[in-house]
Amino acid sequence: MTVINETAGIALKGEIEQMAARVFEHEALRNEFYDRWTTRSLSAEEVRAFAVEYLSRTIRTSEMVALSVVNTADRTARVECVKNLYSEYGGGNPKKVHLTLLEDFLEDLLTRVSGRPVTIDELYGEPPLPSTRSFSSGQLELFSADDQRVVQGALLAQEWLAYSMMVRLYEGVRNYKHCYHSEEDFHEHCEYFYIHIGEAEKEHRIQAVESASQVCADPTDLSRVRAGFDGFLDLTVEYWRGVAARMREAGDLARGLENRAHAAAVPAARLR
Ligand SMILES: [Fe+2]
Numbered sequence: 001m002t003v004i005n006e007t008a009g010i011a012l013k014g015e016i017e018q019m020a021a022r023v024f025e026h027e028a029l030r031n032e033f034y035d036r037w038t039t040r041s042l043s044a045e046e047v048r049a050f051a052v053e054y055l056s057r058t059i060r061t062s063e064m065v066a067l068s069v070v071n072t073a074d075r076t077a078r079v080e081c082v083k084n085l086y087s088e089y090g091g092g093n094p095k096k097v098h099l100t101l102l103e104d105f106l107e108d109l110l111t112r113v114s115g116r117p118v119t120i121d122e123l124y125g126e127p128p129l130p131s132t133r134s135f136s137s138g139q140l141e142l143f144s145a146d147d148q149r150v151v152q153g154a155l156l157a158q159e160w161l162a163y164s165m166m167v168r169l170y171e172g173v174r175n176y177k178h179c180y181h182s183e184e185d186f187h188e189h190c191e192y193f194y195i196h197i198g199e200a201e202k203e204h205r206i207q208a209v210e211s212a213s214q215v216c217a218d219p220t221d222l223s224r225v226r227a228g229f230d231g232f233l234d235l236t237v238e239y240w241r242g243v244a245a246r247m248r249e250a251g252d253l254a255r256g257l258e259n260r261a262h263a264a265a266v267p268a269a270r271l272r
């Protein structure tokens with residue numbers, strides 16, 4: 001009997017891993033935002049638009065992991081979620097709390113690309129897009145579901161997207177390397193990415209597969225996990241669509257102002 005159950009468990013874990021790997025082909029990762037972000041150096045206005053929306057989206061990540069602890073009854077699955085939460089809070093070191101590292105990084109990057117001091121409060125002070133707010137409320141709903149299988153599906157999607165997102169965001173950040181004094185200066189300011197790419201998100205992916213497997217004993221369980229997983233992917237697609245459109249707008253506005261300033265400067269120069 002034990003052997004049959006273990007075999008079923010292994011088969012379902014394989015299906016969960018296959019489900020998770022779908023993120024690589026999904027629009028949640030293959031989209032206009034990542035194309036823009038990774039392929040060029042953007043204006044300060046576009047970087048700021050990204051920063052405001054990304055910050056607003058990310059301030060809830062740790063809370064969602066905390067909710068996954070509370071809303072998952074299975075004890076072994078909970079243990080995996082607790083490891084993830086501990087890592088989000090810097091493994092016990094307040095200076096290494098992931099949100100703190102992100103705030104420090106964004107404040108510094110925006111200051112460099114804008115050519116003037118930009119504070120994190122300034123970024124927090126800007127209202128996020130309706131699409132970002134929808135992402136946050138949808139995310140809260142999934143992680144507060146009274147079905148632990150849905151919660152685990154959402155966590156699986158969040159953690160499998162996170163590693164690839166970090167890799168792509170970091171590749172885009174390299175487009176601003178010229179804003180730093182030296183190679184060393186650049187890398188010293190990228191700790192937020194190195195912590196995630198080097199260890200945290202790799203571990204979170206494994207932990208999310210483990211915890212989702214713990215709440216899956218049959219195909220019905222698997223379909224409930226899939227509902228949470230797909231729900232999170234759909235929210236993410238809409239979130240990035242909103243960010244890309246906002247960045248386009250900010251870029252067009254900045255270019256328009258620049259062109260007008262140039263047009264005004266040319267006749268003045270001719271008069272001289
Ligand atoms: Fe993190």
Ligand SMILES: [Fe+2]
Nearest residue numbers: 159162201204
């Ligand atoms: Fe994570």
